[in-house]
Amino acid sequence: MMHLDIVMASGGSIIDLDVTFLILVGIFFVVMIVLTTLIFNPMFAVIDARRKAVEGAMEDSKKLRKEANVKKEEYDARIAEIKRRAGDEREAMRTAARKAEGEILDRGKTDAQKTLDEARDALASQIAEARSSLVAESRKLGEALADRVLGQIAAGGKP
Numbered sequence: 001m002m003h004l005d006i007v008m009a010s011g012g013s014i015i016d017l018d019v020t021f022l023i024l025v026g027i028f029f030v031v032m033i034v035l036t037t038l039i040f041n042p043m044f045a046v047i048d049a050r051r052k053a054v055e056g057a058m059e060d061s062k063k064l065r066k067e068a069n070v071k072k073e074e075y076d077a078r079i080a081e082i083k084r085r086a087g088d089e090r091e092a093m094r095t096a097a098r099k100a101e102g103e104i105l106d107r108g109k110t111d112a113q114k115t116l117d118e119a120r121d122a123l124a125s126q127i128a129e130a131r132s133s134l135v136a137e138s139r140k141l142g143e144a145l146a147d148r149v150l151g152q153i154a155a156g157g158k159p
Contacts, residue, residue: 015021
């Protein structure tokens with residue numbers, strides 16, 4: 001603070017504008033040109049290249065995400081279609097199996113009824129044969145018994 005008071009009291013200015021000031025300004029500009037050429041411009045080029053690479057990578061990433069989402073949707077749609085077709089096919093197979101089962105059961109019932117009818121017919125014919133043979137047998141027995149009884153009566157005995 002004292003130095004400022006002395007300069008102000010002497011009537012002079014704080015800044016002297018002489019040749020050294022111009023030399024300092026010249027050195028400043030030379031250093032700026034050298035630094036700009038050797039350091040700042042290559043550094044800015046590297047930073048710009050890095051920024052462009054990052055932006056390009058981000059754009060590529062966005063494109064790849066969009067493509068992946070589209071492919072995932074296509075995949076999901078295909079899976080859903082395949083599942084739908086499989087369900088339709090499974091239902092068609094169930095329907096065909098039920099139809100075949102019904103036909104087999106109907107055929108089995110028809111065959112069983114036919115076999116049962118044949119067995120009833122065979123049984124009825126056997127019953128008819130048995131009755132006719134029993135009738136014939138009972139006549140023979142009746143005649144034999146009648147002959148015996150009549151033969152004993154004719155012989156004078158008791159029946």
